[in-house]
Amino acid sequence: MADLNTITQALIAGDKDQVTGLVQKAVDENVAANKILNEGLIKGMDIVGDRMQEGDMFIPEVLMSARAMSAAVAILKPLLGEDESVVTGKVVIGTAKGDMHDIGKNLVSMMLESAGFEIIDLGVDVAPEQFVQAVKDHQAQIVGLSALLTTTMPMMQTTIDALKQSGVREQVKVLIGGAPVNQEFADKIGADGYAPDAGSASKLAKQIMS
Amino acid sequence: MAITHAHASGMGGMRVAGDLVARVQMARGMKLAQAKAYVAEKLAVDVSELTDPIVMTEVRTDLGLGVVTPLPGVPKGIEAKFNIARVLDIDINCVKRFRERTRF
Amino acid sequence: MDQFFHRMGDGSAVQMTAKQIMADLVEGSEDAADRGKIPPLAKEEYDYLLDIFCSPHKFISVEPGREVILTYDAATLKIRRVGVHVDRIQALQIYEKIMGADTMELAHVDYSYKPVKPIATFEQPILEQALLATHIPLFYGAQPNLGLYSQPDGPFPNPSELMPMGKIKEAQESYEAALEDLVKDIVFVGSLMYESGADGINLDTAGAAGDADFLATLIATEKLKAKYPDICIEIGMAGEFVLGMHSQLTYKGERLAGMYAHQQVKMAEAAGATIFGPVSNTNTSKSAAWNLARAITFMKACGEIANIPIHPNMGMGVGGVTVNDQPPVDVVSRSSAAMTTLCRLDGL
Numbered sequence: 289m290a291d292l293n294t295i296t297q298a299l300i301a302g303d304k305d306q307v308t309g310l311v312q313k314a315v316d317e318n319v320a321a322n323k324i325l326n327e328g329l330i331k332g333m334d335i336v337g338d339r340m341q342e343g344d345m346f347i348p349e350v351l352m353s354a355r356a357m358s359a360a361v362a363i364l365k366p367l368l369g370e371d372e373s374v375v376t377g378k379v380v381i382g383t384a385k386g387d388m389h390d391i392g393k394n395l396v397s398m399m400l401e402s403a404g405f406e407i408i409d410l411g412v413d414v415a416p417e418q419f420v421q422a423v424k425d426h427q428a429q430i431v432g433l434s435a436l437l438t439t440t441m442p443m444m445q446t447t448i449d450a451l452k453q454s455g456v457r458e459q460v461k462v463l464i465g466g467a468p469v470n471q472e473f474a475d476k477i478g479a480d481g482y483a484p485d486a487g488s489a490s491k492l493a494k495q496i497m498s
Numbered sequence: 499m500a501i502t503h504a505h506a507s508g509m510g511g512m513r514v515a516g517d518l519v520a521r522v523q524m525a526r527g528m529k530l531a532q533a534k535a536y537v538a539e540k541l542a543v544d545v546s547e548l549t550d551p552i553v554m555t556e557v558r559t560d561l562g563l564g565v566v567t568p569l570p571g572v573p574k575g576i577e578a579k580f581n582i583a584r585v586l587d588i589d590i591n592c593v594k595r596f597r598e599r600t601r602f
Numbered sequence: 603m604d605q606f607f608h609r610m611g612d613g614s615a616v617q618m619t620a621k622q623i624m625a626d627l628v629e630g631s632e633d634a635a636d637r638g639k640i641p642p643l644a645k646e647e648y649d650y651l652l653d654i655f656c657s658p659h660k661f662i663s664v665e666p667g668r669e670v671i672l673t674y675d676a677a678t679l680k681i682r683r684v685g686v687h688v689d690r691i692q693a694l695q696i697y698e699k700i701m702g703a704d705t706m707e708l709a710h711v712d713y714s715y716k717p718v719k720p721i722a723t724f725e726q727p728i729l730e731q732a733l734l735a736t737h738i739p740l741f742y743g744a745q746p747n748l749g750l751y752s753q754p755d756g757p758f759p760n761p762s763e764l765m766p767m768g769k770i771k772e773a774q775e776s777y778e779a780a781l782e783d784l785v786k787d788i789v790f791v792g793s794l795m796y797e798s799g800a801d802g803i804n805l806d807t808a809g810a811a812g813d814a815d816f817l818a819t820l821i822a823t824e825k826l827k828a829k830y831p832d833i834c835i836e837i838g839m840a841g842e843f844v845l846g847m848h849s850q851l852t853y854k855g856e857r858l859a860g861m862y863a864h865q866q867v868k869m870a871e872a873a874g875a876t877i878f879g880p881v882s883n884t885n886t887s888k889s890a891a892w893n894l895a896r897a898i899t900f901m902k903a904c905g906e907i908a909n910i911p912i913h914p915n916m917g918m919g920v921g922g923v924t925v926n927d928q929p930p931v932d933v934v935s936r937s938s939a940a941m942t943t944l945c946r947l948d949g950l
């Protein structure tokens with residue numbers, strides 16, 4: 289039986305080959321993909337974050353963990369959200385300007401994609417104008433904003449303001465997320481929704497479209 | 499800021515015995531208390547007198563260790579350092595080099 | 603409740619009650635204790651600190667007999683930086699005769715080993731002349747400054763460009779290659795200055811570019827010491843904590859990234875350093891009380907474990923001193939006196 293704890297440990301160690309090997313093994317043993325994700329990988333990333341804050345882990349190591357995480361998620365991608373009903377809609381998603389964190393945002397994109405959404409992923413460090421332009425270009429219904437830094441959270445407000453100013457705010461629903469963000473902040477900046485993780489992000493998006 | 503430190507907690511440099519204690523620390527790797535005791539013994543003064551400019555000016559003048567106000571005939575610069583090396587019984591790098599270069 | 607004049611880490615004035623000051627002292631010390639995994643200060647130490655912060659006096663000092671060696675780094679730069687254009691030997695004479703220095707340092711304006719290397723033979727005669735004319739111990743010093751070895755300043759690929767491209771191994775290898783060159787430069791310049799007669803070699807702001815910078819400093823120290831067993835080497839740190847820019851470098855089997863003063867000093871000792879200059883940084887948005895209690899907690903732990911003399915760094919923005927061009931006498935004298943009184947230290 290696959291041990292999710294070993295996955296967590298391998299992820300913290302930043303050992304990409306071991307992580308992907310263990311994840312593949314768990315998949316082969318029919319462990320549910322979202323269980324592997326939540327109880328193995330995301331748990332590991334949380335520990336990485338704590339250690340980073342404590343000064344026990346540093347950027348190169350965090351990057352190695354992040355790389356291992358992305359590779360593992362790629363294996364899980366086709367299996368996540370398999371059981372979910374399919375909707376249609378276009379989502380423009382990106383990480384706020386000044387912010388380079390994209391693991392969480394990528395997970396959200398994946399879940400939304402597997403739920404049937406068409407994803408226009410603008411990547412990281414996305415300026416408000418880029419969001420506005422993409423909404424116009426693609427006639428999207430949802431804008432997803434991710435921020436992992438307290439210093440880039442205000443950019444979400446700026447982005448919503450830019451959507452308003454360019455007259456497209458009413459045609460989209462804005463969903464926000466990222467570790468430092470919460471419902472209260474979402475309410476404060478006038479976002480339409482907040483989700484704490486990729487699973488609930490996908491549910492929320494579906495609710496909006498139905 | 500430098501002057502504030504000098505007054506608040508510094509030994510006082512060459513107006514007292516600060517440089518001498520520093521030399522011993524640098525040459526022998528001694529911790530402060532030990533270095534102070536060593537210098538006091540070599541100069542035949544009390545540890546508490548190491549930071550007394552009245553006592554130390556007299557001692558430095560007598561032993562030729564260099565003083566702040568350069569009186570005529572009193573050892574200065576490298577001359578004083580020859581005396582410091584001998585009195586404290588430590589090696590001073592530039593004194594050794596001086597000997598080598600002057601073949602003295 | 604009585605309000606006392608106090609300052610923040612940026613030097614700005616505030617009024618605080620004794621209770622608030624005490625709360626900040628405890629919080630600052632506990633922050634250090636928590637980060638360094640070291641003991642916080644004891645009741646008498648908090649009481650002493652509260653006492654000096656509530657004192658109406660402008661200037662606080664140590665008790666006679668508790669004075670420590672005062673080392674000035676980069677003295678020749680500092681006097682010219684304020685627009686006093688004396689030459690460097692005159693600057694040194696001012697430090698020994700007027701500023702009360704116990705030791706001082708000759709430094710070049712570039713203050714890094716790499717730029718000093720090509721002009722080292724021009725620096726030597728100045729050092730030699732200075733040694734003839736001065737009395738107190740004279741260091742030659744500069745910063746390791748590993749940052750100068752990567753592009754565009756040096757030959758090696760820039761790790762901060764490689765890292766975001768996901769080239770972690772390459773970034774780490776670049777640090778490893780760069781540090782070898784840095785070691786060579788420090789040993790080269792250090793050797794010449796020692797042979798000219800310097801009383802000591804100062805490796806100032808070690809670790810500024812992270813763990814690789816610190817490792818280079820340690821290896822260079824080891825090499826200089828092997829070459830000249832009597833050489834005096836002072837290692838002064840750049841910050842309180844070794845940043846893991848490479849993150850996996852070790853010295854004598856210990857990982858350097860994440861080390862605080864009390865761990866760094868053991869590395870300096872193992873490398874053969876004569877004197878170690880630990881650092882604790884000042885947080886500008888916290889009070890002087892918070893910063894000083896925190897700094898003393900770190901320095902105390904370092905002093906207790908050190909077998910070599912330690913000279914905590916008490917310049918602008920470190921050791922509880924505020925971050926300004928002109929740190930106020932009230933806060934500097936309090937930091938200076940308290941650090942010296944409460945820590946087992948050998949100099950500043």
Ligand code: B12
Binds near residue numbers: 337347437438483486
């Ligand atoms: C990995 C990581 C990095 C990697 C990023 C690699 C990458 N490609 O993303 C690297 C090393 C580059 C990095 C750099 C930095 N980081 Co960083 N990093 C992290 C870490 C450890 C994990 C983040 C992560 O991927 N988590 C796992 C994912 C799955 O979770 P998530 O991102 O929260 O996403 C989930 C939810 O939030 C939500 N969600 C996310 N986005 C969205 C969007 C929408 C629309 C919705 C609905 C939901 C949603 O769903 C996701 C899936 O469940 C966190 C610590 C942590 N535990 O959060 C620190 C952390 C975020 N980083 C931090 C810092 C300080 C930095 C740096 C400034 C460090 C430095 N000194 O250089 C730089 C900043 C670079 C920049 N400009 O952005 C701090 C932030 C502190 C603060 N006050 O803001 C943290 C919290 C670490 C810490 N405790 O100190 N970091």
